Amino acid sequence: MTNTIYLDNNATTRIDEDVLAAMLPYFTIYYGNPSSMHTFGGQIGHVVRKARSQVADLLGAEESEIVFTSCGTEGDNAAILAALKAQPKKKHIITTEVEHPAILNLCRRLEREDYTVTYLSVNGKGQIDFDELEASLTGNTAVVSVMYANNETGVIFPIEQIGQIVKEYGALFHVDAVQAVGKIPLDMKNSTIDLLTLSGHKIHAPKGIGALYVRKGVRFRPLLIGGHQERGRRGGTENVAGIVALGKAAELAQQHLADVDREKRLRDKLEQGILAAIPNTAVNGDRHNRLPNTTNIGFKFIEGEAILLSLDDYGICASSGSACSSGSLEPSHVLRALGLPYSVLHGSIRFSLSRYTTEAEIDRVLEVLPSIIDRLRELSPFSSDDADWLQEQELAISR
Amino acid sequence: MWDYTDKVMEHFHNPRNQGTIKEKQEGEEIVTGQVGSIACGDALKLHLKIDESSQTIKDATFQTFGCASAIASSSALTELLKGRKVDEAMKLTNKEIAESLGGLPEEKMHCSVMGQEALEAAIYTYKGIPLDSHEEDEGNLICRCFGVSDTKIKRIIRENDITNAEQVTNYVKAGGGCSSCLPDIDVLIEEVITEQEQIKVEQEKSVEAAKAIATAKQDSTTQPKRLTNLQKITLIQRVIDTEIRPVLAEDGGDMELFDVEGDVVKVILKGACSGCASSTETLKLAIEATLQDRVLPSLTVESV
Numbered sequence: 001m002t003n004t005i006y007l008d009n010n011a012t013t014r015i016d017e018d019v020l021a022a023m024l025p026y027f028t029i030y031y032g033n034p035s036s037m038h039t040f041g042g043q044i045g046h047v048v049r050k051a052r053s054q055v056a057d058l059l060g061a062e063e064s065e066i067v068f069t070s071c072g073t074e075g076d077n078a079a080i081l082a083a084l085k086a087q088p089k090k091k092h093i094i095t096t097e098v099e100h101p102a103i104l105n106l107c108r109r110l111e112r113e114d115y116t117v118t119y120l121s122v123n124g125k126g127q128i129d130f131d132e133l134e135a136s137l138t139g140n141t142a143v144v145s146v147m148y149a150n151n152e153t154g155v156i157f158p159i160e161q162i163g164q165i166v167k168e169y170g171a172l173f174h175v176d177a178v179q180a181v182g183k184i185p186l187d188m189k190n191s192t193i194d195l196l197t198l199s200g201h202k203i204h205a206p207k208g209i210g211a212l213y214v215r216k217g218v219r220f221r222p223l224l225i226g227g228h229q230e231r232g233r234r235g236g237t238e239n240v241a242g243i244v245a246l247g248k249a250a251e252l253a254q255q256h257l258a259d260v261d262r263e264k265r266l267r268d269k270l271e272q273g274i275l276a277a278i279p280n281t282a283v284n285g286d287r288h289n290r291l292p293n294t295t296n297i298g299f300k301f302i303e304g305e306a307i308l309l310s311l312d313d314y315g316i317c318a319s320s321g322s323a324c325s326s327g328s329l330e331p332s333h334v335l336r337a338l339g340l341p342y343s344v345l346h347g348s349i350r351f352s353l354s355r356y357t358t359e360a361e362i363d364r365v366l367e368v369l370p371s372i373i374d375r376l377r378e379l380s381p382f383s384s385d386d387a388d389w390l391q392e393q394e395l396a397i398s399r
Numbered sequence: 400m401w402d403y404t405d406k407v408m409e410h411f412h413n414p415r416n417q418g419t420i421k422e423k424q425e426g427e428e429i430v431t432g433q434v435g436s437i438a439c440g441d442a443l444k445l446h447l448k449i450d451e452s453s454q455t456i457k458d459a460t461f462q463t464f465g466c467a468s469a470i471a472s473s474s475a476l477t478e479l480l481k482g483r484k485v486d487e488a489m490k491l492t493n494k495e496i497a498e499s500l501g502g503l504p505e506e507k508m509h510c511s512v513m514g515q516e517a518l519e520a521a522i523y524t525y526k527g528i529p530l531d532s533h534e535e536d537e538g539n540l541i542c543r544c545f546g547v548s549d550t551k552i553k554r555i556i557r558e559n560d561i562t563n564a565e566q567v568t569n570y571v572k573a574g575g576g577c578s579s580c581l582p583d584i585d586v587l588i589e590e591v592i593t594e595q596e597q598i599k600v601e602q603e604k605s606v607e608a609a610k611a612i613a614t615a616k617q618d619s620t621t622q623p624k625r626l627t628n629l630q631k632i633t634l635i636q637r638v639i640d641t642e643i644r645p646v647l648a649e650d651g652g653d654m655e656l657f658d659v660e661g662d663v664v665k666v667i668l669k670g671a672c673s674g675c676a677s678s679t680e681t682l683k684l685a686i687e688a689t690l691q692d693r694v695l696p697s698l699t700v701e702s703v
């Protein structure tokens with residue numbers, strides 16, 4: 001059995017040992033319900049409070065501004081729906097065409113009700129156009145939802161600049177920061193963000209826990225209506241162990257922010273190594289404004305799933321936006337939005353690192369990848385010697 | 400992650416007959432069939448070397464852009480083709496390609512269809528039939544996103560006993576883009592099903608007639624409960640075709656009657672049914688129950 005080389009940390013991460021140790025007692029020893037009127041349960045309340053302050057610290061927020069949720073998807077849904085309910089007269093939403101399905105599919109659903117949605121386009125680097133944003137904003141715009149960093153390309157949006165514009169029009173500003181938290185420093189005290197989503201399993205906490213930041217003063221309506229938990233902002237008995245884990249993970253993430261440069265150095269080594277060793281490859285998206293752990297590379301003339309399965313033979317885990325690997329028939333909406341040619345689109349691979357990634361792992365990828373790509377290109381009819389067919393086809397597509 | 404059979408992975412890792420064909424002897428011709436496009440995410444160039452006098456495929460090679468199952472399907476196709484007569488090869492269906500790999504995930508059936516189409520394109524080229532007079536291009540365009548005509552969709556529905564639009568998408572991609580053509584695909588499925596039901600009614604009529612004659616004969620020989628071997632087999636075949644196979648097809652499976660020895664019915668399970676041992680067992684029992692009920696209580700089923 002080969003060792004696993006896990007370079008798919010934007011999909012999910014390994015739970016930190018300390019996080020696991022912190023949460024375990026809350027399953028079998030301190031399993032009480034924090035709402036109970038006995039000491040056994042009631043004593044859990046302070047644990048939840050501590051976790052809340054740990055998460056608040058990571059965001060530069062106040063404890064009362066943190067609502068625990070079950071995942072990033074819930075946070076995104078709760079934020080948008082709360083923003084709409086708080087301003088019932090406004091019927092317009094602005095977002096981007098590269099958001100996560102948690103936002104995009106919700107918006108499509110809302111379009112079938114009486115909302116209109118503007119999906120801002122992105123340029124070849126994956127950046128939006130401020131003029132398009134300004135032109136789209138009206139007094140009828142209830143909420144603008146823009147992700148902090150893109151999960152597929154790692155491209156970071158200039159969130160505060162966007163927020164400045166949004167505020168001029170009196171709309172609420174939601175940011176899906178699921179991929180940004182723990183990778184870039186955040187400070188809600190000096191921010192235009194009203195609502196911000198994060199998810200535990202992307203920052204070495206378990207799956208099934210997340211949090212939503214709600215700026216003090218923003219009117220909020222719960223998505224899950226039930227008991228008075230989370231001060232009435234989310235019904236449902238608290239996932240105590242998960243909350244403890246998220247708190248610990250937030251604390252550790254804060255510490256690790258200091259050494260993300262190490263991750264960035266390894267990412268750059270991987271990226272430059274690939275570009276130097278393998279012809280006909282290119283990085284997708286804005287290389288400058290980008291998460292330190294992510295690279296998305298297009299390998300021309302071959303298909304992503306075949307690359308992933310070949311990497312899998314060496315225990316290397318990555319992901320692809322190709323149609324075949326996703327089970328849909330169309331390649332990733334994010335890469336299509338960048339306007340990439342089809343010859344690149346289908347052969348794009350995302351490597352995403354974490355604090356556990358080692359230099360030896362990166363070296364191993366650089367050692368095996370060139371021959372994998374070579375082999376698949378040899379099988380492909382689109383290699384250079386019959387470029388004619390390819391060009392004919394690319395022409396046909398642009399027509 | 401896809402549930403690929405070991406055979407698919409084996410062909411993916413060690414593809415047979417990749418590349419082009421460069422050399423030929425006197426009396427041999429090399430032709431190429433190409434389908435797919437880089438936009439669709441898969442494309443295949445199939446090269447055949449055909450011996451003119453015997454009309455036999457001497458060599459077959461491929462070049463494929465696509466996922467693991469596209470590469471495996473192409474590789475398996477070249478193996479199926481070598482040594483076949485051209486006219487025999489023409490009859491090869493996408494189902495055979497998928498079956499030779501121990502099956503493909505439903506969502507990946509379009510990879511086997513691509514193989515069949517490249518083969519057809521190559522043979523058309525060989526026979527000098529212009530590709531744009533291809534029957535499928537005569538049909539109406541149904542799916543704009545993937546350029547699929549009604550003729551092609553109907554053929555795939557017939558050949559694979561398809562019952563819903565999602566399957567059509569899995570086989571030929573139509574409907575997998577903007578999905579605006581899904582209602583049209585539903586109409587085509589309806590048409591094919593009605594067409595097949597009519598055929599079935601015709602067949603049943605003739606079977607009924609045969610049965611009536613048989614019973615009349617039995618009555619006269621005062622052996623009411625006994626079927627002749629031929630009657631028994633005919634009846635078994637009919638129950639399999641009209642009652643069992645449609646049910647199996649819903650789960651992507653199929654079966655074939657192999658032999659009948661006394662009261663033992665031997666069958667070959669195919670497609671999704673042939674996967675794991677436990678499902679084979681439940682399936683066998685289900686087939687047995689149906690046959691006992693509809694034909695003879697003493698029948699037992701064996702999977703070969």
Ligand SMILES: Cc1ncc(COP(=O)(O)O)c(C=O)c1O
Pocket residue numbers: 010011070071072073074076100102147149150151176178179199200201210
């Ligand atoms: C940008 C972004 N938003 C939202 C989500 C959804 O998070 P979760 O899996 O916790 O629901 C993800 C996770 O894939 C993501 O990358």
Ligand code: FES
Pocket residue numbers: 541542543544545573574575576577578579580581
């Ligand atoms: S027309 Fe068929 S999917 Fe768009």
